[in-house]
Amino acid sequence: MTPVRTEVARATVRGRAPHLTALALALVAIPVVGTTLVRASPAANEDCLACHSQPDLARSTPGRGGSLRVDPAALAASPHRDLACSACHTGAQSMPHPERLPAVRCATCHAGAAGMVEASVHGRARSGGPSCATCHGTHAIAPASRLGPEACATCHGPVVNAYQTSVHAVALTRGDPEASRCRDCHGPAHGVLSHNDVAAPVSRRRVAETCARCHADRELTTRRKITIPAAYTLYRESVHGRSKDPGAATCSDCHESHDLRRAVDPASSIHRANIPETCGRCHAQAAKDYRESVHGTALARGVTRSPACTDCHGEHRIRGPREPGSPVASAGVTATCSHCHEATGIRETYGLPAGRLSSYQDSYHGLAARGGSPAVANCASCHEYHRILPSSDPRSAVAPGNLPATCGKCHPGAGERFAAGVVHEAMASPSRPLLHWVRILYLALIGVTIGGMTLHNGLDFAAKLRRRLREHLGTVADHTAAVRRWYVRMTLGERIQHAALAVSFFILVYTGFALKFPEGWPFAWLARLEGGHAWRSNIHRVAAVVMVVTSLVHVVTLFGRRGRAMLAAMLPRAQDARDAVSNLLHLAGRRPTPPKFDRFGYIEKAEYWALIWGTAVMTVTGVVLWFENQALQWLDKWVLDLATIVHYYEAWLAFLAIMVWHVYQTVLNPDVYPMNWTWITGRISDQQLRHEHGAEWERLRAEEEAAERADRAVAEVEKPGGD
Numbered sequence: 001m002t003p004v005r006t007e008v009a010r011a012t013v014r015g016r017a018p019h020l021t022a023l024a025l026a027l028v029a030i031p032v033v034g035t036t037l038v039r040a041s042p043a044a045n046e047d048c049l050a051c052h053s054q055p056d057l058a059r060s061t062p063g064r065g066g067s068l069r070v071d072p073a074a075l076a077a078s079p080h081r082d083l084a085c086s087a088c089h090t091g092a093q094s095m096p097h098p099e100r101l102p103a104v105r106c107a108t109c110h111a112g113a114a115g116m117v118e119a120s121v122h123g124r125a126r127s128g129g130p131s132c133a134t135c136h137g138t139h140a141i142a143p144a145s146r147l148g149p150e151a152c153a154t155c156h157g158p159v160v161n162a163y164q165t166s167v168h169a170v171a172l173t174r175g176d177p178e179a180s181r182c183r184d185c186h187g188p189a190h191g192v193l194s195h196n197d198v199a200a201p202v203s204r205r206r207v208a209e210t211c212a213r214c215h216a217d218r219e220l221t222t223r224r225k226i227t228i229p230a231a232y233t234l235y236r237e238s239v240h241g242r243s244k245d246p247g248a249a250t251c252s253d254c255h256e257s258h259d260l261r262r263a264v265d266p267a268s269s270i271h272r273a274n275i276p277e278t279c280g281r282c283h284a285q286a287a288k289d290y291r292e293s294v295h296g297t298a299l300a301r302g303v304t305r306s307p308a309c310t311d312c313h314g315e316h317r318i319r320g321p322r323e324p325g326s327p328v329a330s331a332g333v334t335a336t337c338s339h340c341h342e343a344t345g346i347r348e349t350y351g352l353p354a355g356r357l358s359s360y361q362d363s364y365h366g367l368a369a370r371g372g373s374p375a376v377a378n379c380a381s382c383h384e385y386h387r388i389l390p391s392s393d394p395r396s397a398v399a400p401g402n403l404p405a406t407c408g409k410c411h412p413g414a415g416e417r418f419a420a421g422v423v424h425e426a427m428a429s430p431s432r433p434l435l436h437w438v439r440i441l442y443l444a445l446i447g448v449t450i451g452g453m454t455l456h457n458g459l460d461f462a463a464k465l466r467r468r469l470r471e472h473l474g475t476v477a478d479h480t481a482a483v484r485r486w487y488v489r490m491t492l493g494e495r496i497q498h499a500a501l502a503v504s505f506f507i508l509v510y511t512g513f514a515l516k517f518p519e520g521w522p523f524a525w526l527a528r529l530e531g532g533h534a535w536r537s538n539i540h541r542v543a544a545v546v547m548v549v550t551s552l553v554h555v556v557t558l559f560g561r562r563g564r565a566m567l568a569a570m571l572p573r574a575q576d577a578r579d580a581v582s583n584l585l586h587l588a589g590r591r592p593t594p595p596k597f598d599r600f601g602y603i604e605k606a607e608y609w610a611l612i613w614g615t616a617v618m619t620v621t622g623v624v625l626w627f628e629n630q631a632l633q634w635l636d637k638w639v640l641d642l643a644t645i646v647h648y649y650e651a652w653l654a655f656l657a658i659m660v661w662h663v664y665q666t667v668l669n670p671d672v673y674p675m676n677w678t679w680i681t682g683r684i685s686d687q688q689l690r691h692e693h694g695a696e697w698e699r700l701r702a703e704e705e706a707a708e709r710a711d712r713a714v715a716e717v718e719k720p721g722g723d
Contacts, residue, residue: 043095048085074140106132116190121197130155135189147189148172152182162259165267178220185210202257204250208235211251234316239323247282254278273299275308289387305346312336322374328385330374334360337379359424364515364625364644371518371536372527382406398423411629427641435638435645442649449653453660459587464670487700489684491562497554498679504547508618509655511540516648544622551615569599572609576602596694607662614654621647 051057052070059066075081086093091101107114110132117123122130135151136142142151149169153160163169163182171179185202186192193200201210212232214220221229228234235241240249254270261268269278276296280287290296290309298306312328313319319326327336338357340346347354360366360379368376382398389396397406403423425431428439470476490498514523514536529535557563580602582595600608621643624631628640666676671691678684690697 043084043086043092043097045085047095048092070139078139078141079143080139080141104133113190116188120190120192121194122192147183149182159258162256166256166258166260167262168260178214178224180214184213202252204246207250207252208232208241228316231316234314238314238316238318239320240318249282253281272304272308273302275310279309286386289384293386293388294390295388303350305340305349307340311339328380330376330378331369331372333378333380334366334369353424355426356424359426362426367515367518368537370527371515371523372529373534375534377410381410411632413629413633422637427645432638432641435641438642438645439649442645442653446649446653446656450656450660453657456584456587457660457664459584461664461668461670463587463589468670483685483687485686486683487686487689488682489678489689490682492682493557495679495682497550497557500546500550504543504550505654505658507543508540508547509651511536511543512648512651515540541626544619544626547615548619551619566599570605570608572605576605596698597692598695598699599693601693603661603665607657610654610657614650617650618647618654621650 049070049072052068053072055069057068059068080088088104088106089097089101090105091098117132134154135147149160149163168180172181183189187201193203195202195204197203198205200206215226215229216232218229220226235251256269259269261270263270263272265271266273268274276287276290276299291300295306295308299308312333314327319329321328321330321333323329324331326332334357341352342354342357346352361370365377369378384397389399391398391400393399394401396402422432428435430436467476510523511526513520514526517523518527526536558567575598579595579597582591583602585591586594624635624640624643625647631640666672666679667674669676671688686697689700
């Protein structure tokens, strides 16, 4: 560079007087112009920087402004430091260059990147789209690996500002190399696609997969201590993740697209106080109802323990109300509500009443729900799902004035009587004296009756074991001598009645206890069959009809000759009491021989009349419970509660009596073990009849002998020569 040109440059830098600058330029222009007229000289980078390194070098073309300065240090540090200026500025191969140079074409060297940009959202922009220099700069070129959010801020200022407050940006500021930047979500810098493009990593269809690159990486989530490492897996199993609706909620709908904050941040979209608003973007009516509810108003007042949407529905694995296992399904919503309403700390702090869960679970609704019924009423059926209001609020579904309509949804025509009853209180609590004492009396009756039966059969079993031992030792005669003849004990019709009664009884017991104890291992399989079909209740009712019809058939047979004789033999007499005392003395070893029973002893009579009583009670209470809507048109709710208690405890009394009394007498009794086959064959041997019904055997023998004597007398008369 000549001394004169150097001096001109220095003069320009120092800002000398205009006339000196003009003089210097004139002196320079003479030899330069002259030289140009002769030939153009090749341009070197030093020649370019001689002018373009000047701070105040600017465009002079009218309508085009802007600095033309190039920072030599920045250029020397850029990836283009080894390129000649003319490699990019193709019109400046020689000095002096034309006043207007062709536009720089980065595609000359970066054809692949340029092609990606052309296909990207930036390249598709009709006007105002960014150029290469917008992101990379002009001479201080920054490689993509070093570009941060600030490069995007040139065009996307508000978005970058939102990103700067996110958990990702905070981690990036702290020096976390794994923190997500723009390109980690939006894809390669040159191939950025619009979020409306289905192929874009941030499109609604793919954004969950994009988030999963980090949030489904177990090693990364463990290393970064991410609270919910399986968030993506849970989301994919949710109603949102499985939905085919293109508008179904995805990660960015709840967590925001750029301003992703921690749940503890009050400004976060997933902060407890903001969750209803976040969910309300899609579920507007549910959010409105929730805000009016006792839960929503409490949360708005700062009661952070008040449940929000995610407490009931879950966070990521949100399941529908009809899905098995869903916390808001019919079978699960009660347990969901009980998380708060049965938590001692929450109840005591906020004054919630106790015993709500237990009172519901002991009701028919609770028992059927535990058994898997999808149609039975649960907490939400009465209190509603989102617009839950206290009963003191006239708008509440459980306000006294609204209870008839609420109950009437399932019990049409029975609303007012049903609503007049006690709600959420144990049926047999001391506050309800009649029901309480009925339960106490039944428990006492069961204890005394079954206890007496157990004692009686225990003594009988011990006595028969002693006798069998003596028979084995030969000290007494064996009562099981060879059978000489058989007697008819039960006709075919009676055996059919007995079989129908036995089968229907045990089905009723099993299906009834399956309602009361659905989680018990003997009944759990039946509960699992419910799934939308009331198998248990239908089977129970069919068995009830069979038992009632069998009982009616039996009543009809009592009008026949054999039936009248059987009924007369079944009537209790004073002799039965004497036989019972005598037999107990024998069993206790106080009498050497047992009494001789007639056709039916006190054991059969007690069992028969107990069966008659139990069948009548179970039929009446069962009909009331079966047709509760019709019954409540005439009866108050306490009558149904009384029928429920009687039906339940009468079932226990009948079941235990059959097992302890009848099963012992016909199966476990040492005299008939392993079974008394009479109920199948209808026959009884003469030895068994003599042993068990001595009085009947003697009477039958006397009748047979009398008949034989009469036959002989007739034969004597009919003999030739007879009188």
